[in-house]
Amino acid sequence: MIRSPGPKGHPLHGSWPEFRADPLAFLLDGTLTHGDFFRFRLGLQACFAVSDPAAIQRVFSDREGFTDKTPPHRMQDAYPKSVARLEGSEHLERRRALAPAFQREALLARADGAERVVREGLGRLRAGEVRAVMPVLEDVALRSASMLLLGDAGERVVEHIATELPRVEAWLGHAADDEAAYDRAREALAASILKAAEHRRAAGNLGSIDLLDPLVRAVDAGQMDEQALIDEIVMMLVTHVPTAAASAWALFELAQRPEVRSRLEEELDAIGARGAEVERAPLLSAVVLETLRLHPPVWVLAREARREFRHGPHAVSAGNEVLVSPYVVQRLPQYWKDPETFLPERFLPGSPWHVERPSAAYLPFGLGMRKCIGERTAVLQMKLMLAALVRDFRFELPAGYEAGVGGRRALVPRDGLPLLVERRRSAGRCDREQEIVR
Numbered sequence: 001m002i003r004s005p006g007p008k009g010h011p012l013h014g015s016w017p018e019f020r021a022d023p024l025a026f027l028l029d030g031t032l033t034h035g036d037f038f039r040f041r042l043g044l045q046a047c048f049a050v051s052d053p054a055a056i057q058r059v060f061s062d063r064e065g066f067t068d069k070t071p072p073h074r075m076q077d078a079y080p081k082s083v084a085r086l087e088g089s090e091h092l093e094r095r096r097a098l099a100p101a102f103q104r105e106a107l108l109a110r111a112d113g114a115e116r117v118v119r120e121g122l123g124r125l126r127a128g129e130v131r132a133v134m135p136v137l138e139d140v141a142l143r144s145a146s147m148l149l150l151g152d153a154g155e156r157v158v159e160h161i162a163t164e165l166p167r168v169e170a171w172l173g174h175a176a177d178d179e180a181a182y183d184r185a186r187e188a189l190a191a192s193i194l195k196a197a198e199h200r201r202a203a204g205n206l207g208s209i210d211l212l213d214p215l216v217r218a219v220d221a222g223q224m225d226e227q228a229l230i231d232e233i234v235m236m237l238v239t240h241v242p243t244a245a246a247s248a249w250a251l252f253e254l255a256q257r258p259e260v261r262s263r264l265e266e267e268l269d270a271i272g273a274r275g276a277e278v279e280r281a282p283l284l285s286a287v288v289l290e291t292l293r294l295h296p297p298v299w300v301l302a303r304e305a306r307r308e309f310r311h312g313p314h315a316v317s318a319g320n321e322v323l324v325s326p327y328v329v330q331r332l333p334q335y336w337k338d339p340e341t342f343l344p345e346r347f348l349p350g351s352p353w354h355v356e357r358p359s360a361a362y363l364p365f366g367l368g369m370r371k372c373i374g375e376r377t378a379v380l381q382m383k384l385m386l387a388a389l390v391r392d393f394r395f396e397l398p399a400g401y402e403a404g405v406g407g408r409r410a411l412v413p414r415d416g417l418p419l420l421v422e423r424r425r426s427a428g429r430c431d432r433e434q435e436i437v438r
Contacts, residue, residue, distance in 0.1 A: 002313045003039070004037055004038055004039040004048065004313075004314045004315075005034040005035055005038050005039070006030065006034050006038040006039035006040045006049075007030065007034070007038075007040050009040060009041050012043075013043060014040060014041025014042055014043055014044070014045075015040045015041060015042065016041075016042045016043055019040075019042060023299075023300070024299060024325075024327055024328075024405065027049050027300070027323070027325045027327070027328050028325075028327070028328045028331060030049055031049060031051045031328050031332070036050065036051035036052040036055075036332070037049075037050055037051070037052055037055060037311065037312075037314045045320075045321060046317070046319075046320045046321070047320065047321045047322070047323055048314070048316050048320060048321070048322050048323070049323050049324075049325070049328070050322055050323070050324050051324070051325070051328050051329045051332060052311070053329070053335075053358035053359070053360035053361050054311075054358070054360070055311045055314075056324050056329070056360040056363070056367065057358075057359075057360045057367070058309075058311065059303055059309070059322055059324065060303075060324075060360075060366070060367040060368035060370070060371075061367075061368050062309070063088075063368075063369060064306065064307075065305065065306055065307050065309055066303040066304065066305055066306060066309075066322065067087065067303065067304050067306060068087070068302075068303065068370055069302035069303055069304040069321055070084075070302065071302070073172070073173075074171075074172035074173065074174070075169065075172040075173070075235075075238060076235075078168075078172055078186075079230070079231040079234045079235050080231065081224070081227060081228035081231040081232070082228075082231045082232045082234070082235035082236075083095055083098060083232065083235075083373060084235050085231075085235075091369070091370075092369065094232075095369070095373060097214045097218065098211065098214055098215075098232075098373060099373070100209045100213075100214070101149070101209050101210050101211045101213065101214060102373055102374065102375075102376050102377060103209075103376075104376060106209050106210065107148055107376055107377060107380055108275075108276040108279065108380070109276075110147060110148050110151055110210065111148075111275040111276040111278070111380065111384065112274075112275040112276070113147040113151075113152075113154070113155065114144040114147040114148045114275075114380075114381070114384055115144075115274060115275045115384050115388070116147075117140070117143040117144055117146075117147055117158065118140050118143070118144050118384050118385055118388050119388055120143075121136065121139055121140035121143055121144075122136070122140060122385075122388055122389065122392070124136055124139075125393065125421060125423075130398050130418045130419070130420055131418060132415055132416025132417060132418050132419075133248055133251060133416065133417045133418070133419045134244060134245070134248055134412060134413070134416035134417055135416065137244035137245075137247050137248055137385065138166075138240060138241060138244040139162060139166075140244070140385060141240035141241075141243045141244040141247065141381055141385065142161065142162050142165060142166070142237065142240040143158050143161075143162050144381050144384060144385070145236070145237055145239065145240050145243070145377065145381060146158040146161050146162070146237065148210075148377050148380065148381065149210060149211040149212075149233065149236055149237065149377065150196050150210055150211060150212055150233070151200075151210035151212065152199075152203065153196035153197070153199040153200045153203075153210075153212055154196065156195065156196060156199055157192040157193070157195055157196045160188065160189070160191075160192035160195075161189065161192055161193075161237065163188075164185045164186075164188045164189040164192065165189055165234070165237055165238070167181065167182065167185035168182065168185050168186050168189055168234075169238060169241070170182075171185075189230075189234065190230050193229070193230050193233050193234070194226060194229075194230070196212060197212060197215070197216050197219070197226075197229060200212045200213065200216050201216060201220075211232070211233065211236060212233075215228075215229045215232055215233070216229070236374055236377075239372075239374055239377075239378060241297075242297030242298060242378070243297070243378045243381050243382060245295075245297050245411060245412045245413075246288075246291055246292055246295060246296075246297050246378075246382060247381075247382050247385050247386060248412070248413050248416075248417045249291050249294070249295035249403075249411075249413060250287060250288065250291040250382065250386055251386075251389065251395050251417065251419060252397070252403055252413055252417055253287075253290075253291060253294070253342040254287070254390070254395065255395040255396060255397045255419070256342070256397070257342055260283075260287070260342075260344060261390070261394070263283055264283050264284060264287060264390050265390055265391075265424075267281050267282075267283045267284065268281060268284065268387055268390055268391050269391070273387045273391075274387070275384075278380070278383040278384055278387050279383075281383070281387065282348060283344060283348070284383055284386060284387060284390075285347065285383065286344035286345065286346070286347035286348050287344045287386065288379055288382045288383055288386065289344070289346075289347040290342060290343060290344040290346060290347060291342075291382075292364040293330045293336070293346070293362060293364065294330070294331075294340075294342060295411055296326040296327055296330065296364040296411065297364070297411055298326065298364070298365075298366070299325055299326065299327040299411050300323055300324070300325045300326075300327070301323070301324045301325075301326070301363075301366055302321055302322070302323055302324075303321070303322045303324070304319065304320070304321050304322075305317065305318050305319065305320050305321075305322065306318055309322075324363070326363050326364050327411070329360070329361055329362075329363065330361070330362060330363075330364070332361070335357045335358070335361040336357075336361075337353070337355075365378070391424070392423060392424055393421045393422065393423055393424060394421065394422040394423075394424060395419045395420070395421050395422075396419065396420040396421070396422065397418075397419065397420075398418050398419075398420060401415075401418065402414070403417070
């Protein structure tokens with residue numbers, strides 16, 4: 001075996017200063033310079049940045065050889081009993097139990113309720129000065145997630161969840177320091193979730209299976225405690241932040257591609273695209289998928305090798321970390337023609353931009369058995385949110401605005417994406433009145 005290529009780095013710090021300053025640029029530039037399997041050090045820790053789809057497939061399918069290496073975070077430490085934090089057989093058993101709640105038909109059965117809260121949330125759009133879109137989108141994403149995940153029981157607790165979860169997230173994300181307020185919010189959030197569970201017990205399963213059904217059954221059978229039920233639901237709901245971020249990036253891209261925006265308006269006006277009907281909008285789906293290609297909310301996935309791993313001339317030793325960046329892989333010119341350009345046509349069969357490529361060249365939700373179980377939920381939320389926004393509004397970026405990336409775990413447009421929005425009066429026509437996202 002030969003030593004994998006990569007930057008030499010500092011004898012003590014390795015490449016840590018460069019990685020810390022701009023990890024996205026470091027990983028992308030490193031891949032373009034050193035290849036799709038390069039080695040570097042973060043301090044004394046040996047790491048491998050892997051962008052070769054065949055190697056990625058092997059890493060993510062080898063459950064015994066690699067373990068999840070998610071960076072520590074207060075949220076994960078505070079809610080440790082969710083499927084995202086379990087390992088081995090416990091992880092697989094929990095995942096199998098929860099899978100029916102995330103089936104396409106089950107989610108679409110709850111789409112009408114989710115769309116209603118989306119439209120109510122977007123009613124916060126008011127005339128005034130330019131304001132950031134992210135606060136509105138985060139609130140709407142959280143409310144719609146509550147409805148999609150908790151079904152009819154979500155109706156009873158959505159307001160409490162929308163109030164308390166952001167307060168919990170603020171403290172756990174180091175954005176707030178009032179521990180007493182955090183304790184109160186955490187207790188109120190737990191009470192709301194248990195209230196939803198009690199409603200489900202009383203009502204029974206009157207429709208499609210949602211997330212509460214398998215969790216309540218497991219608690220009643222003594223297979224998990226109530227804290228595990230709370231952990232599971234909270235960790236599913238916190239995905240509203242990356243979902244909102246991806247939706248914001250979609251608005252950013254559509255604001256720069258008016259021709260795509262016009263085609264999307266025509267598609268949505270023609271079919272209505274309300275509730276489950278968003279599944280009949282191919283361009284809407286393509287816009288969502290292309291946004292997730294260019295702006296994957298989770299920009300890096302980390303695994304630690306438990307044993308030696310070899311791929312061609314490369315060798316990863318036990319204890320080394322492997323970093324797979326969807327942001328990088330989904331921008332490589334060998335898999336994506338004109339990779340920096342927003343082209344939803346890539347995901348429209350029959351388009352000249354639609355070509356076959358390795359499955360591991362597109363992984364905004366990860367890959368393998370630890371792939372995000374809420375993928376369908378997040379995509380449906382994005383479709384519902386974007387369909388409502390595109391039907392009712394048009395967007396304009398402030399002069400001189402450069403999106404960049406905000407300093408959060410998920411990739412968020414800088415300054416929460418300030419947007420000037422023009423309200424559409426009807427299909428293809430706009431009011432002169434300008435509406436602003438507060």
